[in-house]
Amino acid sequence: MATNWVDKQLQGKKKTGPMPMPHPGDPGYSLNEIAQRQALGYKPPVASNSPGSGIDASDRMKIAGGTHDIVSPPVAGSQLPTIDPLGDLNEIYKQLLTSLSQSPTVLSDKQIRKLAEDQIKMQFDPQIKALKQDMAERKQRYASNKAEVQDLYSDLANQYRSERGNSTNAYNDAQAYNDSLRTNTDAEMQQNYQNSLDYQTNEFNKLGIGDVAQVNFPQQQQDLQYQQTLNNAEADAFDRYLAGGEASAQDYFSKMAANAGYHGAETIEDLLNELNSNLDNSSSQITQLRGQSGTALNSLILQIQQQQQQRLAEAQQQQFQNLLNAGKFGMDISQQRWAMDPNNPSNQKAASQRVPTSGLLGATQQFANLPDPQKMLGVFQQLLATQPFLENNVMSKGGESIKLSPPQAAQYAVQMAQQMGLSPQETSALYNAVFAYFGQLGR
Amino acid sequence: MATAKKPVKPPAPPAPKGKSGKTTITNKKSSKGQLSGTLTTKPNKNDPNSFADSTYWDTLNGLLRDSDLYKQNMALQNSRTNEDYGISTQKLAKQRTRDLDSIENDFAARGIVKSGPYGTRVGQYEDDYQTALSDLARAKNRSLQDVSMGYQQYLEQWRLQKQQAIQDAIQRKLARLKK
Numbered sequence: 200m201a202t203n204w205v206d207k208q209l210q211g212k213k214k215t216g217p218m219p220m221p222h223p224g225d226p227g228y229s230l231n232e233i234a235q236r237q238a239l240g241y242k243p244p245v246a247s248n249s250p251g252s253g254i255d256a257s258d259r260m261k262i263a264g265g266t267h268d269i270v271s272p273p274v275a276g277s278q279l280p281t282i283d284p285l286g287d288l289n290e291i292y293k294q295l296l297t298s299l300s301q302s303p304t305v306l307s308d309k310q311i312r313k314l315a316e317d318q319i320k321m322q323f324d325p326q327i328k329a330l331k332q333d334m335a336e337r338k339q340r341y342a343s344n345k346a347e348v349q350d351l352y353s354d355l356a357n358q359y360r361s362e363r364g365n366s367t368n369a370y371n372d373a374q375a376y377n378d379s380l381r382t383n384t385d386a387e388m389q390q391n392y393q394n395s396l397d398y399q400t401n402e403f404n405k406l407g408i409g410d411v412a413q414v415n416f417p418q419q420q421q422d423l424q425y426q427q428t429l430n431n432a433e434a435d436a437f438d439r440y441l442a443g444g445e446a447s448a449q450d451y452f453s454k455m456a457a458n459a460g461y462h463g464a465e466t467i468e469d470l471l472n473e474l475n476s477n478l479d480n481s482s483s484q485i486t487q488l489r490g491q492s493g494t495a496l497n498s499l500i501l502q503i504q505q506q507q508q509q510r511l512a513e514a515q516q517q518q519f520q521n522l523l524n525a526g527k528f529g530m531d532i533s534q535q536r537w538a539m540d541p542n543n544p545s546n547q548k549a550a551s552q553r554v555p556t557s558g559l560l561g562a563t564q565q566f567a568n569l570p571d572p573q574k575m576l577g578v579f580q581q582l583l584a585t586q587p588f589l590e591n592n593v594m595s596k597g598g599e600s601i602k603l604s605p606p607q608a609a610q611y612a613v614q615m616a617q618q619m620g621l622s623p624q625e626t627s628a629l630y631n632a633v634f635a636y637f638g639q640l641g642r
Numbered sequence: 643m644a645t646a647k648k649p650v651k652p653p654a655p656p657a658p659k660g661k662s663g664k665t666t667i668t669n670k671k672s673s674k675g676q677l678s679g680t681l682t683t684k685p686n687k688n689d690p691n692s693f694a695d696s697t698y699w700d701t702l703n704g705l706l707r708d709s710d711l712y713k714q715n716m717a718l719q720n721s722r723t724n725e726d727y728g729i730s731t732q733k734l735a736k737q738r739t740r741d742l743d744s745i746e747n748d749f750a751a752r753g754i755v756k757s758g759p760y761g762t763r764v765g766q767y768e769d770d771y772q773t774a775l776s777d778l779a780r781a782k783n784r785s786l787q788d789v790s791m792g793y794q795q796y797l798e799q800w801r802l803q804k805q806q807a808i809q810d811a812i813q814r815k816l817a818r819l820k821k
Contacts, residue, residue, distance in 0.1 A: 354690050399761075448798065
């Protein structure tokens, strides 16, 4: 739609005079329009505290129903273009109504559940996964430890069996040593006696008393046997000592080898108990987490539903406010239309000569004698499209809604004129136009 | 005349038996008679000493050194016993020579050296001498058996200490497994 001043200028591919360059979000300008102006070489003003700059652009667009294509109204007795302003106001009105049908997105219960489930999964799944991984690692570690413990105690049993062999070897060595002592001593005794007998035989034969030997020797033989018996008895006693020690060692190491297996089994059982305890603990934690996640899911679903209800309620409230705005705006248009209607008795007398003094037409009269009335009409259209005016002349100040009185509106218009760099004459005309708009000019 | 036999060496304590490709410990005596050991650890899946750690090897090395010292002490005791026995038999032999001469001189002075009573007296002396020699030999045997018995008892304690070292190593291993 190219019915506004800017679009008309753009269609003509020329700029006819100084034109304000708005900021994005400034009242009365669509982003498209701003882009078009930038394309024509206009730069935005430096001042940042323009009227309505503190108001969110999207809200303004929402309330205004999009871009504000307010056109120049016809002014009787002037050179202004004769375009029906009501038609364009109707267009704004239609856009405003269109915005009313735009309701916020509503999530279904299924979507809310999916949203909540995703969020809960993000929170709980890593913990549960970590616990499951820990359980798997513990099982794996148990299997590994079990094998190691089996090896350990198997080796211990082998060590005991090995000690049995070592003990037997030591016993055999000790027994052989004792036997050697026995044999050597026995032989030594035998040899000593034999030497003695030989000595006596020689000595007695030399003396010619060899018969004496026959008397002496039996006693000496008997003594030798006695000594040998003592020697054997002591050796046997030592053998018994060794054998007793060996039997004890064999018994000890055999039992210890068997016990090593029991120790291994007990240790593995301890490990298994510890594993089961840990697994139970982890399972319990997982169950607890799942329970918590279920509770958290229900809570989150409820929270999202409440938020959505609150958002819907706010949207309905806003929609209702917009509806009120639209209704009042429509009433304003109707009033304007009635003011221009030939059937209006007040217009029947001299409708063609009558110069309107109030409303939009009354306001436009204030620009008729300016050098560039069309520019001022554009400025006034912008003014009307700003938030305070769109909201039925109610302006928000410090979070508190106040009724916009004509002097306040005029002051607001002066601020806007200063921001746009208008001349004193233009500013004054804009100031008067506001009073005319409210029908209070000259009062 | 007494005949001294070569003393028999006492049995050596068991040493850990290493297998090819497995953990082995070797001990060698230095020229000064001190123990020096080298430890070679080659991990093997079928290692019979799977419990063994450095502390175990330290303990076992200490036990081996102790047993070596014991063996040296035992060898010294046996040597002294044999030496004392040799000295004692030698003293007895010298005393026998002197005593037999004395007996012969006594009987000769009385003019009855070629008589039965002299032969009986010499026979009695020889009998006492052989008894003394046998007693000495049995005493030496008992002394050597005592050393051997002490060694058997030492071996028993040595094995128990080694088993305790193994048990301790296993406990350390289990403690590491549970971490």
